[in-house]
Amino acid sequence: MLKAAFLGLVATAALGISQSPAQSQTWSTFNGDLMAQKYSTAAQITPQNVKNLKIAWQVHTGDFSKGKGKIPESYFEATPIFVNNTVYISTPFYRVYALAPDTGKTKWLFDPHATLKPLTQPGMKSRGVAYWQSAKPASSRPCQKIVYVGTMTAQLYAVDADTGKACTDFGKNGVLDIDQWNTAKGTWPLSILQPPTVYKNTLIIGWGGKDWAIGRHAPAGNVFGVDAQTGALKWTFNVLPPEAVANSGTANVWASMSVDPETGIVYLPVSSPSPNYWGGNRKEALPYATSITALNSDTGKVIWSRQLVHHDIWDYDTNSAPVLVDINKNGQKIPALVQSTKQGFLFVLNRKTGAPIYPITEVPVPKSDVPGEQSAPTQPYVAHPEPTVPDKWTGVSWISDLVSGGECSRKLKQLRYDGRFTPPSLQGSLEYPPTIGGVEWGGGAVDPVQQIYVVNSSYTAQIYQLLTRKDYEAKTNGKSAEETKDYYPQTGTPYGVYVHNFFNWLGMACWAPPYGTISAYNLKTGDLIWKKPFGEVQFWGFYLPKAWGSVTIGAPIITKSGLIFIGGSMDSRVRAVDLKTGNVLWKAQVDAPSVAIPATYTYKGKQYVVFSAGGNPLLTPKISDQVVAFALP
Amino acid sequence: MSSNALPKTERSPNYRTWLIAFPAGIGLILSLIAYFTPRGAVAHSWGAVLVVVATALLCVALLLIALTEIPRWFVVLLEVLIVLDIIGTGVAAYFLETYLLLAFMVIALIGWIFHLASVSSRTSGS
Numbered sequence: 001m002l003k004a005a006f007l008g009l010v011a012t013a014a015l016g017i018s019q020s021p022a023q024s025q026t027w028s029t030f031n032g033d034l035m036a037q038k039y040s041t042a043a044q045i046t047p048q049n050v051k052n053l054k055i056a057w058q059v060h061t062g063d064f065s066k067g068k069g070k071i072p073e074s075y076f077e078a079t080p081i082f083v084n085n086t087v088y089i090s091t092p093f094y095r096v097y098a099l100a101p102d103t104g105k106t107k108w109l110f111d112p113h114a115t116l117k118p119l120t121q122p123g124m125k126s127r128g129v130a131y132w133q134s135a136k137p138a139s140s141r142p143c144q145k146i147v148y149v150g151t152m153t154a155q156l157y158a159v160d161a162d163t164g165k166a167c168t169d170f171g172k173n174g175v176l177d178i179d180q181w182n183t184a185k186g187t188w189p190l191s192i193l194q195p196p197t198v199y200k201n202t203l204i205i206g207w208g209g210k211d212w213a214i215g216r217h218a219p220a221g222n223v224f225g226v227d228a229q230t231g232a233l234k235w236t237f238n239v240l241p242p243e244a245v246a247n248s249g250t251a252n253v254w255a256s257m258s259v260d261p262e263t264g265i266v267y268l269p270v271s272s273p274s275p276n277y278w279g280g281n282r283k284e285a286l287p288y289a290t291s292i293t294a295l296n297s298d299t300g301k302v303i304w305s306r307q308l309v310h311h312d313i314w315d316y317d318t319n320s321a322p323v324l325v326d327i328n329k330n331g332q333k334i335p336a337l338v339q340s341t342k343q344g345f346l347f348v349l350n351r352k353t354g355a356p357i358y359p360i361t362e363v364p365v366p367k368s369d370v371p372g373e374q375s376a377p378t379q380p381y382v383a384h385p386e387p388t389v390p391d392k393w394t395g396v397s398w399i400s401d402l403v404s405g406g407e408c409s410r411k412l413k414q415l416r417y418d419g420r421f422t423p424p425s426l427q428g429s430l431e432y433p434p435t436i437g438g439v440e441w442g443g444g445a446v447d448p449v450q451q452i453y454v455v456n457s458s459y460t461a462q463i464y465q466l467l468t469r470k471d472y473e474a475k476t477n478g479k480s481a482e483e484t485k486d487y488y489p490q491t492g493t494p495y496g497v498y499v500h501n502f503f504n505w506l507g508m509a510c511w512a513p514p515y516g517t518i519s520a521y522n523l524k525t526g527d528l529i530w531k532k533p534f535g536e537v538q539f540w541g542f543y544l545p546k547a548w549g550s551v552t553i554g555a556p557i558i559t560k561s562g563l564i565f566i567g568g569s570m571d572s573r574v575r576a577v578d579l580k581t582g583n584v585l586w587k588a589q590v591d592a593p594s595v596a597i598p599a600t601y602t603y604k605g606k607q608y609v610v611f612s613a614g615g616n617p618l619l620t621p622k623i624s625d626q627v628v629a630f631a632l633p
Numbered sequence: 634m635s636s637n638a639l640p641k642t643e644r645s646p647n648y649r650t651w652l653i654a655f656p657a658g659i660g661l662i663l664s665l666i667a668y669f670t671p672r673g674a675v676a677h678s679w680g681a682v683l684v685v686v687a688t689a690l691l692c693v694a695l696l697l698i699a700l701t702e703i704p705r706w707f708v709v710l711l712e713v714l715i716v717l718d719i720i721g722t723g724v725a726a727y728f729l730e731t732y733l734l735l736a737f738m739v740i741a742l743i744g745w746i747f748h749l750a751s752v753s754s755r756t757s758g759s
Contacts, residue, residue, distance in 0.1 A: 538674075540678055540679040540680045541674075541675035541678025541679060541680025541681050541729055542678075542680045542725070542728040542729055543728055543729070543730050544728075571674075572674065589672075589673075589674050591672045624672075626672075
């Protein structure tokens, strides 16, 4: 217990953030702290008074687009951070707002005038900003506190946290061009959609991109350590071995990372290699692809790595920062991490060694029947803690099947389905869970004192169909990947791919509910404490039964008072959930689904909970530019 | 006046008819509010359109019964359509989670039952 509190202090100190009694609880990173616990010691809002929460302030940034004009659709997924007595948040157009924490009034606004083109993503996207503060601030010098924002064009901007002016000592006049380290220049930029991870004076930077090409058509995954004040490169970690670069690409780190402030180890959730759904070209061992990899944050050297999917042909990226927490098990205190995945597995590992705390077994999996593919014979499987998604899919929804005249059943008969890890096929394979999860990029949250882990998870089904090059060209009429929704070329391979949701012609899910859950686990035993349907599906305005839950993106946060705050539901509501029971204690309507991780902080003795309600087309077409803070009256 | 039109006394709106018309009118207003409320939970949704149209049709049907001379078979047809409209709107309101609209549809349904009982008693008494 004491150690958890100590580590929290160390984590804060690692960012150089001082705390005074008047401003007791910050939210200093995308995940709340470096350990990605998404936990706050704030306790003013309790299960008893949470029903009284009211909007304290709200801001509309003005940066949103429905994609009908020149600017692509916006995905507002930024988690606000609260530090330096200021709320900082970036918009999908890469502008940074500095807001007063009690009123939402704009202190300053930084506009990099970024290019707003969908160079690597279907829409404009930013997941927030990062913050650094000098351990020994020189008074009268600017940029002793810096806010960083990245862009889709691979530019990382450094801005003075007090004034919003560019920090000209950083990169070139305050901008660091990450694309200078692109191994496949001229293809697409290394998009910085996720804020960098800041540990002491090092920024650890991953990037996002496109996963449907190989070799010279796709950059190879790499992660950079740069100086926080100058942007000078300290180290590079190359995920792919040199001999594999010609036949693959990406295996990048597009999600957030976590750092153990005691040891300085940074934990990378490494994504799948490209192309996503065909591995016939990449037969070399790619041990760091789709893995959790621990690096020395000073040198970028690998300390340990554990592959979570062998020869990934499902796009099962490791997609969130592992949650670091100490677990008391069998009388021992174990430095642990919990890695949630798209498959719904919870890998609980010793974070110093990578050894499993709960068993990981290699299980035989179905073999690919696609000419040229060599799928892995076994895959890692975690039975305990119970996966968030069941091993067998939930079957055809009789309602969707009925109203579509049996379309769902007819489709199913044409598909290959052999349970988990059914490989993509030429006939089309049913994937459950598919690339959209399972658990998405927010990951889970932990109460480090009670050692309870909470995570929201989707139950979804998609169809992966490989197409011969000839069939692919015929289906797409030679259009580019950006123009052909759900079709991806996998350039440099014999197959394109068609990936789509298992829907009927009315857009209804062909799989039976539930669609989303939220679960709590006791990390001391690995046992499930409770599991509830989470959120509601809203279709044409109608709310479907609560027992069905909702497909969910975003993540929970936990407060010391025993509350979970979470958006992440299709119904554009934000909720407070009882940590003990999983019951919803409070909910409020916001403008669009809040797919970002919320933040909570205390300022001048008052606790605030802030949500970005931006929406995501994966859930509903509803989007917004709203940032809304709730507090007790 | 056609031979099978209702006598004037039976057409005159009474408190039972208003017991349907009043909640129907309120229902229309609530539906319009739900549709047009900026950033509302069901604003500009097809579900909101549905209840706007349904409650508007309900009002029109009630006005036809109350204020115009129409053949008896048409009155009966409208009475059947009205109850279907009320139940359908109520179900839609439930799934739209617009519970005030649902409450007024329950009142309208009670009004419809009173209305039917009234017509029935007058018919059997004549």
